[in-house]
Amino acid sequence: AQSVTQLGSHVSVSEGALVLLRCNYSSSVPPYLFWYVQYPNQGLQLLLKYTSAATLVKGINGFEAEFKKSETSFHLTKPSAHMSDAAEYFCAVSSSGGYNKLIFGAGTRLAVHP
């Protein structure tokens, strides 16, 4: 069965600091991995996805994530946080049950302070 663990339900950084949001997954088959962002009172928006091509994936708004099979990780990073990055971030892994189903992590709320 697939599962996703996001370490840290809340992360706080200063504006301009490195953002690192952690995601570890469990999958019995080669996974597809996603990061979605949810701004306050909005739906989820795709940040980036790993679909078995390059292990370093670049997304929107300067975010990137690296797929590390040996560590079963897909951590999200951004070199310099901006106030507008404050949101909730969800990591997700493809379900072996097919039909494009996803298994989501519990989410990490990112706060950015001046």
Add this chain to the structure above:
Amino acid sequence: NAGVTQTPKFRVLKTGQSMTLLCAQDMNHEYMYWYRQDPGMGLRLIHYSVGEGTTAKGEVPDGYNVSRLKKQNFLLGLESAAPSQTSVYFCASGWTGDRYEQYFGPGTRLTVT
């Protein structure tokens, strides 16, 4: 394109009342999903559909029913609402040509008192 839309945006129900949430997508996607989002629990799949006229149970289906009579619409029903169903509900859609990517609606915030 409007993408995925949800109606209504907010609703307050009393215990025992019923309601239907409507999801519509204009991307001709085969797959549609209903999730609920609760603090600290991420998104959990309630029901999903892989095509017009088909539905299947997800992770937390109890207390909900769904129908997909038209490809573009996916309805989520609560026959007898309970306070435990207070949540934010998201609809999403996807298609086989876009491996596992899902497109989300803006959500419906439901409170059951």
